[in-house]
Amino acid sequence: MLMGGFHLLRKDKAAIRAIIRNLKSQGVEQVAPSHCTGNKAIALFREAWGAKFIDGGLGAVIELSK
Secondary structure (H helix, E strand, O other): OEEEEEOOOOOOHHHHHHOOOHHOOOOOEEEEEEEEHHHHHHHHHHHHHHHOOOOOOOOOOOOOOO
């Protein structure tokens, strides 16, 4: 699982998709990006990870399943 602010606000969709492919190729199974990732990137991460996407943000409480 990868959590945090990915700081992708200034990246275009192609660059974000390349980052997503890289993370998936490294075996990242879940993501929980925070607000400083940027709305465009968050939407693409949500699309790419589907049910394995976790809304992560300041004050978010996340229950992890085993």
